[in-house]
Amino acid sequence: MRLSRGVDPVDLVNRSPGDGWPVRRRIAHRVNLLANEVDQRLGCQTDDQYLAAVAAQVTGGGIQLSSDMGPCHSCRAVLRLFLQHFPLVNCTVTYRKTNGRGEPVAALTPAGGRLCGAYGYEDAPEVNGLWCTVLA
Ligand SMILES: [Zn+2]
Incomplete structure (x- = not known):
């Protein structure tokens, strides 16, 4: 290979x-x-x-990221930096609207506990039952 x-x-x-x-x-x-x-x-x-x-x-294209949870602040920063380096690429991020117990999860969810930050994007709309945002 x-x-x-x-x-x-x-x-x-x-x-x-x-x-x-x-x-x-x-x-x-x-x-x-x-x-x-x-x-x-x-x-x-x-x-x-x-x-x-x-x-x-890299003259264009798209990346689709799918996850159970929205990206944390560190992952969001990496995505932002990647898209700065490759401005002709867009990135669609989708994540679940419910947790493993079927309880609703906000688009932007505080990390909770002793952790700071939050997961996801505050302005992510719902698309096909998932939180979904397109970064460009
Ligand atoms: Zn992360």
Whole structure:
């Protein structure tokens, strides 16, 4: 199996050191190797060069994210940053209007407990029984 840009994931795994490393560290290492491979193929030396090279190839499209809960403040920030980098892409986020017990859930739900922040988008309309917002 090869990834779309010709990177062989088996080769990446074989090149990964870390027998005895925790799984998260091995995965992070493999992600770094993959990112290095992409940078090398694009001829990038900096993050700005990488973003420019990728943005030049992304000429539009949409992403659909679906979740039980609305995105937390951290996920919302990542989505916002992604869409800043790829302004020709839009993102549709849908999440449930009820929790696992069938109780209604507000479009923007406070995290509760000792957690700060909230999940979802305050202005998300209902679409087909789900909260749904389109980010662009
Ligand atoms: Zn999150």
